[in-house]
Amino acid sequence: MAMRTPIAQVVRRAAPHSSATSLWAPCASRWTRGNATVAPPVTQNSTGSKGPTAMVFMNMGGPSTTDEVHDFLSNLFSDADLIPLGRFQSLIGPLLAKRRTPKIQKQYSDIGGGSPIRKWSEYQAAEMCKILDKTSPETAPHKPYVAFRYANPLTEEMYKRLLADGFGGGKGGRAVAFTQYPQYSCSTTGSSLNELWKWRQRLEGKRATGEVNPEGSIKWSVIDRWPTHPGLVEAFAQNIEKTLQEYPPERRDNVILLYSAHSLPMSVVNRGDPYPAEVAATVHAVNQRLGMKHKYRLVWQSQVGPQPWLGAQTSDTVKNFMKKGNTDMILIPIAFTSDHIETLYELDKEVIGEDAEGHEGVKRVESLNGNPVFIEALADLAKAHMQSGIACSPQMTLRCPGCVSERCLAQKEFFAGQTQLIEPPSA
Template structure:
């Protein structure tokens, strides 16, 4: 018979082991996004990674050298913009908070697949995919869900992030025994639409009643080069689907228009551009507007600077807009957190490891990364 002290000590070890097992994460949710520099001194590296990524931008010649030159040339201007919004992007802060709240909700709603743990995998700034998956492997996750934080799929954003994860595991095998599945898009999720609609209503309520009915809702999304649209990129149609879903929630109560922002370079891009649309409506005598960042799930440079400062402040004053209000990104809105949790829960319940749409390439795709990447996901993803 063991002495009492040994029994107490053994009991402590067993208790500690059971406690560790109880808190060990079982399902990992890898939240994939472009990311943004938290500090001004990270801007150059961030731009360099974007401009030399052929999945994101296809420069006509010498992508590495020309992309590096463009990044260096644009750095001071972009650094100034980040300084004007507080010195850096809040996208990591928001993504971490969204992941924490989502996993807390999943632990309550789906304890059989928990504990759940969020991981962040940014494309152009830390934490990168390799950082996220190193942590996933260290935690011994049983089921890793790659969850795109771009609601609408584009080859330039979602596609580049998924291709980067493929390249990571091309160099080394995924952890043994870990299931890998993919959530690649969710443009028409009902709770996403309800979240946007709720935020729009809040801004409409701030407009005087005699002006409110005539307010035009401008849904603004990052544009794409027309050559990408003509190649077959699904992004424009999926953004349009989100807009329609949101307006259904609002009972089509106001005039609305889908517009596009953030054009870079001389090539033709998808329009009308947000700034040109604002000018055009003012010329028509329509001077009350609501601007909605419909393709962004958290605040960053394109909402805080381009929309807030360049358009809603400077441009609006210049062209004579009377009232213009910008709707918040979903951020930590309770309906948005519910949407994230429901998307993950439904994905697990439906047991479709990777969607047929994701595995299908654009009709005019010539990108070898996509060919190899989609083949890899079709082979490794399973429940």
């Protein structure tokens, strides 16, 4: 279907990204590991004001308790954007969830009874907003929200909280959807944005009011990818350097760096999804920061189902290298911004504990979690985005060559069109 207005025409060119070199100096303080504190309520009650601003962290999410595992898996397997299962997905998805729930519950029990991703997401969002209140006072106060695709708090819940807090519903206000997948994929960021667009339409868009952009609705913009941001690169590089110090000097230069990212079905890759290229861009940037001194490979984890997935698989790679006598390897979860089951169970217990048989030479870098360099990077990204006056990157407006999803088209048209409604703080 031809678009009424080409998406690219409604996206203004972003201003050049400001230098942020001073933010990425080595940080001497220890990472914060406590639970996130509850942010005070912020009420949007001034239509047209440039603040407050809702900062919405979007991610896949994970069950906080073992009782939430079934619903999490049911939501996950029912999402054709993430795991395409064909025309009977609505039937197959719940069956797969029921079948796998006991096994996955056991895995979550083994890592403490649930995923820590909600704790870390809430902490990161709250700490970023504290920085933004100081560095971007014209858009302050900034209120943190978390919207998960498959676990609580779901996108629907988040959107209803926005309305309850006075954003939208005739009162206007600005909200930034900040994907916590640094590298864009239609299966992750795209799926989360499709869900956000769906609930926006239901709660204050055309289905709710009869208008596409009713007066006083939330003005949305999207930080849709950031694979080579200098702060993200620096945070990863510092963690790698810290782990390298655990090896004796005579072994250090021969350690193999294995950058591990969540895999994709080859059907998604062959459709033209940008994720593999953007993950590779992050890997290259980190290696440049490290001086290109170490051997490395980009590998892929978390394959689900019988379809062909992007490889080589992380577990197979570790086993094959060990057979060849390469027993010093560092696993780097390059596409994740905090710990969850893929790091704490899949990498730590399965790959290191089983595939590598606990060999002392196979290690994993610490996840970003509360890393202050990383949180400074988030704040820098958010500030630059709000100052740019654009709703999304030009790259987001380009559909995959093989995309036939009308929902994806409508979602992209909507977010690109928001550029006409927002204005930079300096305007």
